[in-house]
Amino acid sequence: MTDSTAPGQQVATPADARDDTLAIAPNPPRRALGLHRRLSRVWANDPGWWGHVTAVNHTTLGLRFMGTALVFFLVGGVLAMLIRAQLATHDGAFLDTELYNQIFTMHGSIMMFLFAIPMLEGLAIYLLPKLLGTRDMAFPRLTALGYWCYLFGGLIMLTALLFGVAPRDGWFMYTPLSGATYSPGINADVWLLGVTFVEISALCAAVEITVTILRQRAPGMKLTEMPLFAWYMLGTSVMMLVGFPPLILASVLLEIERAFDWPFFAVARGGDPLLWQHLFWLFGHPEVYIIFLPAAGVLSTLIPVLCRTQIMGYGAIVASVLALVFLSFGLWVHHMFTVGIPHMALAFFSAASLLVAVPTVVQVFAWIGTMWQGRPQLVLPMYHILGFFLTFVMGGLTGVMLAVVPFNWQAHDTAFVTAHLHYVLIGGFVFPMMAAAVWWMPQITGRERVRGLGEAAFWVILIGFHGTFFIMHLTGLLGMPRRIDVYPDNPEWVWLNLTSSIFGFVMTIGFGLFVLDMALQAFMGQKQRRDPWRAPTLDWAMPLPAPPYTFASIPAPQHLDLPAREVITILARGEGLLPGAPRDRRELLTTSLGTARPDHVALLPGNTALPLGLASAIGGFVLLMLAGLYALTLLPLVLVAMLIWRWGRGMVRPVDDAPIEVAPGLSLPLQGWRRRTLGWTGSVCLLVANGTLFASLVFGIGFLALVASEWPGPEARVTSAALPWVAIAALMPVLGALAQRRSDALQRRGGDGSAAAGLGVVANSVAVAALAVLALGHMDDPTQHARDALRGVLAGYVALHALIGAGMAGFAMDQFRRAEITARHAGLLPVWRLWQDYAAVTALVAALLAVGLGMSA
Amino acid sequence: MRGALVLMLPLVLAGCDSPLSTLTPAGPAARDIAGLWWVMLGGAAVLTLLVLVLLAMAFGPPRQVRARVWTHWLGLGLSFPVLGAMLAAGLWVGERVLPRDDGALQIKVHAVQWFWEFTAPSPDGPVTTRDRLILPAGEPVDLIITSSDVIHSFWVPQLGGKMDAIPGRENRLRLQADAPGRLAGQCAEFCGVGHAVMRFEVEVVEAGDWEEALRDAANDGDAEDD
Amino acid sequence: MRWLALSLVGPGIWAAGFVLVYALHGVGCARGWPAMGLAGALDLHAGALWAGWLVALGAGALLLLRLPRAKAEAGLPVWLPRVGAWIGLAATAFTLLPVALATSC
Numbered sequence A: 001m002t003d004s005t006a007p008g009q010q011v012a013t014p015a016d017a018r019d020d021t022l023a024i025a026p027n028p029p030r031r032a033l034g035l036h037r038r039l040s041r042v043w044a045n046d047p048g049w050w051g052h053v054t055a056v057n058h059t060t061l062g063l064r065f066m067g068t069a070l071v072f073f074l075v076g077g078v079l080a081m082l083i084r085a086q087l088a089t090h091d092g093a094f095l096d097t098e099l100y101n102q103i104f105t106m107h108g109s110i111m112m113f114l115f116a117i118p119m120l121e122g123l124a125i126y127l128l129p130k131l132l133g134t135r136d137m138a139f140p141r142l143t144a145l146g147y148w149c150y151l152f153g154g155l156i157m158l159t160a161l162l163f164g165v166a167p168r169d170g171w172f173m174y175t176p177l178s179g180a181t182y183s184p185g186i187n188a189d190v191w192l193l194g195v196t197f198v199e200i201s202a203l204c205a206a207v208e209i210t211v212t213i214l215r216q217r218a219p220g221m222k223l224t225e226m227p228l229f230a231w232y233m234l235g236t237s238v239m240m241l242v243g244f245p246p247l248i249l250a251s252v253l254l255e256i257e258r259a260f261d262w263p264f265f266a267v268a269r270g271g272d273p274l275l276w277q278h279l280f281w282l283f284g285h286p287e288v289y290i291i292f293l294p295a296a297g298v299l300s301t302l303i304p305v306l307c308r309t310q311i312m313g314y315g316a317i318v319a320s321v322l323a324l325v326f327l328s329f330g331l332w333v334h335h336m337f338t339v340g341i342p343h344m345a346l347a348f349f350s351a352a353s354l355l356v357a358v359p360t361v362v363q364v365f366a367w368i369g370t371m372w373q374g375r376p377q378l379v380l381p382m383y384h385i386l387g388f389f390l391t392f393v394m395g396g397l398t399g400v401m402l403a404v405v406p407f408n409w410q411a412h413d414t415a416f417v418t419a420h421l422h423y424v425l426i427g428g429f430v431f432p433m434m435a436a437a438v439w440w441m442p443q444i445t446g447r448e449r450v451r452g453l454g455e456a457a458f459w460v461i462l463i464g465f466h467g468t469f470f471i472m473h474l475t476g477l478l479g480m481p482r483r484i485d486v487y488p489d490n491p492e493w494v495w496l497n498l499t500s501s502i503f504g505f506v507m508t509i510g511f512g513l514f515v516l517d518m519a520l521q522a523f524m525g526q527k528q529r530r531d532p533w534r535a536p537t538l539d540w541a542m543p544l545p546a547p548p549y550t551f552a553s554i555p556a557p558q559h560l561d562l563p564a565r566e567v568i569t570i571l572a573r574g575e576g577l578l579p580g581a582p583r584d585r586r587e588l589l590t591t592s593l594g595t596a597r598p599d600h601v602a603l604l605p606g607n608t609a610l611p612l613g614l615a616s617a618i619g620g621f622v623l624l625m626l627a628g629l630y631a632l633t634l635l636p637l638v639l640v641a642m643l644i645w646r647w648g649r650g651m652v653r654p655v656d657d658a659p660i661e662v663a664p665g666l667s668l669p670l671q672g673w674r675r676r677t678l679g680w681t682g683s684v685c686l687l688v689a690n691g692t693l694f695a696s697l698v699f700g701i702g703f704l705a706l707v708a709s710e711w712p713g714p715e716a717r718v719t720s721a722a723l724p725w726v727a728i729a730a731l732m733p734v735l736g737a738l739a740q741r742r743s744d745a746l747q748r749r750g751g752d753g754s755a756a757a758g759l760g761v762v763a764n765s766v767a768v769a770a771l772a773v774l775a776l777g778h779m780d781d782p783t784q785h786a787r788d789a790l791r792g793v794l795a796g797y798v799a800l801h802a803l804i805g806a807g808m809a810g811f812a813m814d815q816f817r818r819a820e821i822t823a824r825h826a827g828l829l830p831v832w833r834l835w836q837d838y839a840a841v842t843a844l845v846a847a848l849l850a851v852g853l854g855m856s857a
Numbered sequence B: 001m002r003g004a005l006v007l008m009l010p011l012v013l014a015g016c017d018s019p020l021s022t023l024t025p026a027g028p029a030a031r032d033i034a035g036l037w038w039v040m041l042g043g044a045a046v047l048t049l050l051v052l053v054l055l056a057m058a059f060g061p062p063r064q065v066r067a068r069v070w071t072h073w074l075g076l077g078l079s080f081p082v083l084g085a086m087l088a089a090g091l092w093v094g095e096r097v098l099p100r101d102d103g104a105l106q107i108k109v110h111a112v113q114w115f116w117e118f119t120a121p122s123p124d125g126p127v128t129t130r131d132r133l134i135l136p137a138g139e140p141v142d143l144i145i146t147s148s149d150v151i152h153s154f155w156v157p158q159l160g161g162k163m164d165a166i167p168g169r170e171n172r173l174r175l176q177a178d179a180p181g182r183l184a185g186q187c188a189e190f191c192g193v194g195h196a197v198m199r200f201e202v203e204v205v206e207a208g209d210w211e212e213a214l215r216d217a218a219n220d221g222d223a224e225d226d
Numbered sequence C: 001m002r003w004l005a006l007s008l009v010g011p012g013i014w015a016a017g018f019v020l021v022y023a024l025h026g027v028g029c030a031r032g033w034p035a036m037g038l039a040g041a042l043d044l045h046a047g048a049l050w051a052g053w054l055v056a057l058g059a060g061a062l063l064l065l066r067l068p069r070a071k072a073e074a075g076l077p078v079w080l081p082r083v084g085a086w087i088g089l090a091a092t093a094f095t096l097l098p099v100a101l102a103t104s105c
């Protein structure tokens, strides 16, 4: 069933041959229609318009993500056309510079944050449960929350564009240009707050993609045998967990600098603009691999089926993903080759940037080898795949050129780079996504494509694209910098730019045709028979269009090796695991991380408007920040806290459930009986992201202390009188961790741990109080110097974590009181434990750092 | 190779009249880098062609192939030597154009939104010119690049790579011009609404005439001030 | 779980070594290590960088040697941890090559 088994064996040892395969007996077949009806009732969205508000289903939300991303792509495309129209002549009379700057900034920001990332999230959310043989993503409400955050953040940015106050400092927002002095007004704040808002959605998606892949694969689908797309998405989501926090930190710091004048990037007070660049590109480079990996996953899925063979080099591809995930975090300085870093440091990053090409080359040859091994069919998705090869190979080659330091010194920040990045992004992401669209549209709409139009769109796009961007390499080498709106003194660039502009419009027509093609298919296509591509993967083992519950029963190990068309009926008749919805609630199967042995049955929440409420509260906070009404932001924050509490209450499950027989002779407990629930795994993911944020902060402190010119700063006023308070703030979270352990011990014995949990509330609260004392009475004015601003940030970080720790302790206390925590049901305790331990460790580190930054005797 | 030809053609069309072109170098650093570019372009054309040919050959009946040949021999075996060579070439050129502490002439470059100030030492004290850089031909010059507002980037494409002007730090860039003549420079890092017009001219004079040219420029400057 | 962690050790060694050497390089340049002698012609900066590189290479090699003895988790193949170790070693060797080749500060 996976497209992986046979090729995987070439590197596998005999030890992992299939002799230890799980044996799970099939359930007796039932009437498919009956199962379908009941399942549909349980899993469907609410009826009417209210149903749109409360939907949490992955199919609905995945499509919604992709649809919204498509709209943003069109907006970004219109902006691109404005840029191209302006550049068509040398004095580009029609936009003034201020507006032009907003337009290219918004084009870049929209394409990266509001199109590419949400598009791949949407694809993963839509596809993964179907591909892995489960019924939904691990945290459906989080999916919805992510969507609303994305939508609201995007709308804030679009609104700003309509009112002419959009960001205008380029999509990487370099300080000091984006600082308060040189960018007064709210333009830059729109970017910082809007993008951060959207990033919440990226983190939500990353957490649940990781958990879904690790814990919800169909029984027997080992990690090393799962479809390659899942490997790619696993790599992507881990990169998102680690890649986004540096940017979130940078955005928060810059927003604090702009709003409250705490210096982090301002040179005169101990900041350094290069800190921004490091943090931004620490995110920014992995970002392009985050965009590329899912597209490569699509290619690895489509190519073997289109060639009627199996993927070549499954193991080599998995290894490539592993290498890319790591290596792409070691390249960020190649965006900073001209900032005046010593040659040896540049050389490290040059070498790493060259090396990262290796796993990509391995994949490209694995794909071509697959095509040799099979019989490629020249159908529309294959056109787009060929478009990918042509375009992406050239983009990759200019990429390795740019990794060569001296060449980069010339080409950096010119049209050459603009050409390169579009070759990589359009070649490496847009073409594969178009292939994916053609591939999965039958499943989404249940209809066939209208012949001819798609092919025409492909050719027009391909010709338009290369006509636009190929000569742009030359434009750049002839000296044209990026981000300029006029070039009155350079007639030699005119014909190049004019050509690019004309073909740019050709490409736009092509994209128009593409969208038209999809619309025609959706509304006028013939009804599609099942499994149109004769695919081996589970995503086609269901009726078309995909039902909300995906599988009437979860595939068993013996189903994984059969082609999709044969599995459809088996699963629809309930012969797999956990058939139907006999208990009228949303249930799915969780499995073990490596070998996918059945572990427990998880209950998923149903439709709810809570995600919309929470996103709106966060949106309120963002808007008040934008309006400069900082005092009022407390209101939405309190609302956020209250809604999160309700969210948690919504996760509480009945305690008296008996084990469920998911297959003859196989009974599994409900999630409440396990300490390692999906929520627990999700919390680990969240802490990984949080830890990266903290590590970035530590990096920032070290960087400024070492490199910034105005260090050490003015004499610190803070004295050793502060030390006792620092000690309290650092040790109270540790006490909280001890209180947690006490409640754990009591829970295991079936005792009442509410007093111990109460101690946790008190300990965390005392930590917050101690920090308040420090802030009000002992610390230096944070606007004075970066050192003091950083101390302020550390204090805030510890306080926030203690506050959340107190909230969790309180929640657990409440659960003890309600008897929701019993000897068998740990309730929130395991998650609180993770959090409290993390809070304790970071509090200690933060205290050491704060003291280490220096004080007077 | 075909790609190289396609690229050369417009170059010929554009003529030599491209004062900001990296492809018509007027100094050793730019020449080294342009050489690097032409070699890399040739290599890239060959590799693109290779991939396209392999792709075209894929269309046909299934073939017996060995995965190892593709993933290991082509994937690793082809890429490592190419990339290793590129690293070595890049390092070699990079080391050649690096500034050394050999007492070369130093000119201060200060970037301001949106103009350039060049300060050169002369027997009569430092001479500052605005948007006009005067260089002696045939001699290495170290430019000490600073900024006090936002980040800019100093770039004379015909002489060599760019170097950012960043508040709070002093960056050093070594350039050398072959022969007397007029060249052009510009800001290469986006720096606000004046970015596109933040240009300067570069006047290369015989090394012997350099101090005099500077004196003339200083007098010009006085005249402007009056 | 252990298996997955084991697969990450190799690239992890590269990441740690890369960060270590990059940090040593930065600190050394900021603190003037190249001017401080260590032994003979070797200055403190070069010494620290070489040491960092060699330690990372040694750790990578050690991992490769010890890996066959680490018992694989039931049902999961050993090739991924092994490939991971190779990735880490190759990346350490290639990306830190400039320690031997480039001007330091």
Ligand code: HEM
Residues within 6 Å of the ligand: A076, A077, A080, A081, A083, A084, A104, A105, A107, A108, A109, A111, A112, A115, A116, A170, A171, A172, A418, A421, A422, A425, A426, A429, A430, A468, A481, A482, A483, A484, A504, A507
């Ligand atoms: C629809 C066809 C597209 C066209 C015609 C186009 C054209 C352009 C142009 C002319 C620029 C400005 C270069 C300059 O500043 O001088 C630009 C910048 C950029 N484009 Fe596109 N683009 C297209 C699609 C995309 C896509 C699909 C992506 C990403 C997925 C993308 C990402 C970017 C980025 C990141 C920038 C840099 C913005 C900045 O400098 O701040 N573009 N594009």
Ligand SMILES: [Cu+2]
Residues within 6 Å of the ligand: A284, A285, A288, A331, A332, A334, A335
């Ligand atoms: Cu990059």
Ligand SMILES: [Cu+2]
Residues within 6 Å of the ligand: B152, B153, B187, B188, B189, B190, B191, B192, B194, B195, B196, B198
């Ligand atoms: Cu500029």
